Amino acid sequence: MGEAxxxxxxxxxxxxxxxxxxAGLAKLRNRRVFPGVVANYRLLPEPLVAPVAVTLPIAEVVIGLALFAGLRVAAVPAGLLLLAFAAxxxxxxGRGRSHIDCGCGRPELRQPLSRALVVRNLVLAALLLPLLMPTPPxxxxxxxxALAFGVALYLLTLLANALSALAQGPLAMERNSR
Structure with a gap:
């Protein structure tokens, strides 16, 4: 059981x-527009938008590298960020602002907010729970x-994001309006 x-x-x-x-690298490549994405959420006071927009992508890269390297302690900030994003x-x-971009890191796939994205973040956070349990190496x-399943998880996440973005994109909207 411990091995599993x-x-x-x-x-x-x-x-x-x-x-x-x-996600962090994509946000760093698009750092000029990311403050607008953060501001669009309308959850932070204006003076905090720029610092969050600068530090969040860096934190995501550091957390991603730490998780990828097997540093189990990184599951805590990763899980907390995923829960904060979901919230x-x-x-x-809930405010009726689902039209804003999620800021998930893929600007070429502008992705409006959806319940699926909330669930995705909750599932990803839950998947980190085994890292918090004492297990043998x-x-x-x-x-x-584990590498094969980890890569499959990443690819499934990318696929789900792309399908969700396409389902809410201009072509889908045009088709639904007919």
Missing amino acids: IGVAGAAAGIGVGAVFLG AMAINI VGSALWFV
Whole structure:
């Protein structure tokens, strides 16, 4: 049982770490527009928008690298960020502001807020729970299994994001208005 939890934790660390790393790097590449995304959530006082917009992508890259490297302690800030993102999205959806971009890191796939994104973040946070449990280190053969599952988790997250963005994109809106 401990070995299975260890493999699940390692897979989650790799998959969620890659999600954080990809999102943080995308935000850094688009750092000129990211403050507007943060401001659009209307949750922070104006003086905090710029500092959050600067530090959040860096934090995501650091957390992603730490998870990817197997540093179990990184599951705590990663989980807290995912829960904060889910809460920010849910608050704005509740306010009727689901049209704003989630800021998930892929500007080429502008992604309006949705319940699916909230659930995605909650699931990713829950997947990190095995990293908080004391388990023996994952052996080399099982590490490759964890790597395969971690990469699959990352790819499934990318696929879900792309499908969600496309389902809410201009072509889908045009088709639905007919």
